[in-house]
Amino acid sequence: MRTVVFAVLLSILCTTAFAQTTVAVFDFSYGEKEIQVEEMGRVPNTIVDIGLRVGAAIRQELGKNSQLQLVERERLDDLISEMGLSMTGIVDQEKAIKIGNMAGAKILVMGNYFELDNNLFINAKIIGTETSVLFAYTVKGSLKQDIQPLIEELVTQVSKIVYEKKNIIVAKEVREKSFEEKIVDVRAKLGVGKLPIINISINEKNLKRGVAFQVAATETAYLLQKLGFEVYEDLNKAEVKLEGSAFSEFGTRKGDLVSCKAGIDLKVLDLSTNRLLAVDREFATVVDIAEDVAASKALQKATQDLLLRLTPEFTNKWRRQAK
Numbered sequence: 001m002r003t004v005v006f007a008v009l010l011s012i013l014c015t016t017a018f019a020q021t022t023v024a025v026f027d028f029s030y031g032e033k034e035i036q037v038e039e040m041g042r043v044p045n046t047i048v049d050i051g052l053r054v055g056a057a058i059r060q061e062l063g064k065n066s067q068l069q070l071v072e073r074e075r076l077d078d079l080i081s082e083m084g085l086s087m088t089g090i091v092d093q094e095k096a097i098k099i100g101n102m103a104g105a106k107i108l109v110m111g112n113y114f115e116l117d118n119n120l121f122i123n124a125k126i127i128g129t130e131t132s133v134l135f136a137y138t139v140k141g142s143l144k145q146d147i148q149p150l151i152e153e154l155v156t157q158v159s160k161i162v163y164e165k166k167n168i169i170v171a172k173e174v175r176e177k178s179f180e181e182k183i184v185d186v187r188a189k190l191g192v193g194k195l196p197i198i199n200i201s202i203n204e205k206n207l208k209r210g211v212a213f214q215v216a217a218t219e220t221a222y223l224l225q226k227l228g229f230e231v232y233e234d235l236n237k238a239e240v241k242l243e244g245s246a247f248s249e250f251g252t253r254k255g256d257l258v259s260c261k262a263g264i265d266l267k268v269l270d271l272s273t274n275r276l277l278a279v280d281r282e283f284a285t286v287v288d289i290a291e292d293v294a295a296s297k298a299l300q301k302a303t304q305d306l307l308l309r310l311t312p313e314f315t316n317k318w319r320r321q322a323k
Helices: 002-018 037-042 045-062 073-082 093-102 148-169 179-190 215-226 291-322
Strands: 021-025 068-070 107-116 119-128 134-142 198-206 240-254 257-270 275-288
Touching: 021 045, 045 068, 045 107, 045 119, 045 148, 073 093, 093 107, 093 119, 107 148, 119 148, 134 148, 179 291, 198 215, 215 240, 215 291, 240 291, 257 291, 275 291
Parallel strands: 021 068, 021 107, 198 240
Antiparallel strands: 107 119, 119 134, 240 257, 257 275
């Protein structure tokens, strides 16, 4: 019973973490352009403080929502500094989106403020980094009065927009189909009809170690049998031959993680006519903690992606030629 309860709680925690949307909140900028470092001394501290206060207040409010994950201000400062901008805010939307993407943010909150006729205007923009969807809100108040109510109103409205419009601002995630769902799709494309008997000949090597594996050939046989094909090692019993080569190689290492790249190319021959039915290639990269595992998974993925695309093509062409 305890195991079941723990599993349920773990599932809930994982789902909550997965559902989090990353948000980057920039300090608001004074005027219509970013303040460069050499200009900092010309802007009164009280004016600069407004942008800092607005940014901090929005971060504090959005941080209360467990469905949102905020990019740390220090991380944003580092990225802004790398682009040669000051840390007093950013106005250019393209630059902000670029920084947001670098920080992994799906939503940006940015804005500016200015004085006009003894009034203070604060403009906020809420932008989707992937969709470029934009919502805006502006508050206005007298410079002779306390600006805190203005900031609080803006924070409330920005938070409301993020909460209520998140599904519009953030691009919808497209769920990748499972292996079984892909098999069903390919079977539908194959339709009703005779399937050719297959022979497989794939040379496979790990380029770094020079070791021969059989991942691609094994995965090819497994997938074709799942689709209903008969696979024979005896070439004399086959009607179609799949031949080609596959490789895997070390990519990069970052900490405990290793990436490996794999590729496969295949050509499909009608053995009765020696005609080429199809030819194609595919590449894949996979990350894992073990190099051999990453290499095998990359080969498996490349082989699956290639065959799921190639099989209906060569089968239907073989049927037409067999008539």
